[in-house]
Structures are given as C-alpha cells and as structure tokens.
Amino acid sequence: MDEIFNGSAGKAAYEHVRGLLHPAILNHSIRVYLIADRAAGRLSLATEEREALAVACLFHDAGTAPAYDGPQRFEVEGADAASNFLAEREFHPTLRKQVWEAIALHTSPGLAERMGPLTRLVRLGVTVDFGSTASEVDEELRFSLQKFPRAGIEIVLGDAVVSQAVRCPSKAPASSWPGGLLAAHLANPENTGVNEAF
Known part of the structure; x- marks a missing residue:
C-alpha cells in the first residue's frame, strides 16, 4: 500500500493514520491524495513538497479521529497533528505552515483556491472526490480510485x-x-x- 505515497514521510503518514481513522475516512483520504498528486504532476513541485502533499492529504480529516479530538475545529486539530508529525521529521517550518494551511482551509471554498499550491491541491482532491469537478478524473485515475471504496x-x-x-x-x-x-x-x-x- 505505502508504495503509492511519495517519500518516507508519506509512507510514515499512511502507517500513522491507518490505525486512527475510520476506514471510510482513510479511503477518502487516499482518494484525495491520488487526485491531488495527479494534479501536482502538472506543477513544478520539489520532492519535499510532494511528500508534504501526501502528509496533508492523509491528515486532512485526522481531526475526526478520537486521538485528535481536541477543543478546536476538526480541521485545525488535523492541521496541528500534521504539523507536529512533520516537525518530528525535521521538515522546514515554511513547508509545515503550508501543510497546516492546506488542512485548516480544506473546507473553506473561495479561500483555499486562492492560497498556495498545497492548499489548492488538497482542496481540489476533496472537491473532486465529492463529485463537484468530475472532469478531473480520467479512466486511469477512476480505476485507481475504485480500489478504495467510498463506504x-x-x-x-x-x-x-x-x-x-x-x-x-x-x-x-x-x-x-x-x-x-x-x-x-x-x-x-x-x-x-x-x-x-x-
């Protein structure tokens, strides 16, 4: 499974969240990543940014997990969890901030689309997975997404x-x-x- 994620951080993020998230939310998070990563291929992102994108997608709903059910909005709890996860792996603070924003704003239409590439990509993955821009999904991507049932x-x-x-x-x-x-x-x-x- 972890072979689909970019870099060691993405693989570690998958191993981390798969024991915390509801299976349907885990599958959704993987689909969001597959959609976002496909779109990222059209951009000039650095290797570390692609890793960070995997972490952002996998953690974007982590705030719904009991382990991260703190006093803040679920988006903020998930963003904090992802930032801490990246800090433990010595990711640059600027990139951690971008991941934080991508997760915190993923339910904010009109804002996320005006932010940096990671935020836009996570938002795109979420909206496509929930059907608002299905034109982004070609046959190859649709086949990959079907491996992770909506449940x-x-x-x-x-x-x-x-x-x-x-x-x-x-x-x-x-x-x-x-x-x-x-x-x-x-x-x-x-x-x-x-x-x-x-």
Whole structure:
C-alpha cells in the first residue's frame, strides 16, 4: 500500500493514520491524495513538497479521529497533528505552515483556491472526490480510485464531525462547515442519511 505515497514521510503518514481513522475516512483520504498528486504532476513541485502533499492529504480529516479530538475545529486539530508529525521529521517550518494551511482551509471554498499550491491541491482532491469537478478524473485515475471504496463516506464523515460538535459546540462555529452540519443535525436529528448540509 505505502508504495503509492511519495517519500518516507508519506509512507510514515499512511502507517500513522491507518490505525486512527475510520476506514471510510482513510479511503477518502487516499482518494484525495491520488487526485491531488495527479494534479501536482502538472506543477513544478520539489520532492519535499510532494511528500508534504501526501502528509496533508492523509491528515486532512485526522481531526475526526478520537486521538485528535481536541477543543478546536476538526480541521485545525488535523492541521496541528500534521504539523507536529512533520516537525518530528525535521521538515522546514515554511513547508509545515503550508501543510497546516492546506488542512485548516480544506473546507473553506473561495479561500483555499486562492492560497498556495498545497492548499489548492488538497482542496481540489476533496472537491473532486465529492463529485463537484468530475472532469478531473480520467479512466486511469477512476480505476485507481475504485480500489478504495467510498463506504458511505458522506454519512461517516458528517456524523463524525457532528458527534464532536454535539459534545463541544465551540468546535462548530456558525459560519463554518462543521457549524452548518451541526445546525442541519439539530434541525432534523432523526435523519440517518447524509447530513443535509454536507
């Protein structure tokens, strides 16, 4: 499995998160990486940047894992976790900051697209995986993505974010994506399907 990730940091990140993330969220994170890495091939990224991209994709929803369920929004908790992971591997602070931003802003449309390449690539991976820009997926990439089943990711991820927000409402500010999910849940708590704000 780890042969698909760039460099030792990407492989180590996979080994780290696969024991922490819900299987559906892990598969989603791998699909985000496959999409983002394909797009990164059209850019002139340094080797270390490609490694950092793998870490950013694999950690982008790490804040939903119990191990990283701190008091901040799940995006920020995941960003902090990834930055610390890279610090342990002596990545340059500038690159760590770029990874932090990529994860912290991945649910922020209109902002992520105006930031640096790592942030744009993670955002692209997320939006493509959730179907908003399917033109980015050719037959070869589609074949690769199908190896990692969706397994109800929209329900799993939405429920993970909401369950944290119910316990700690400060993790879901009203104007944020978690806030929208929480509001939709509170308006229709009997819904067992995809959150209406997803």
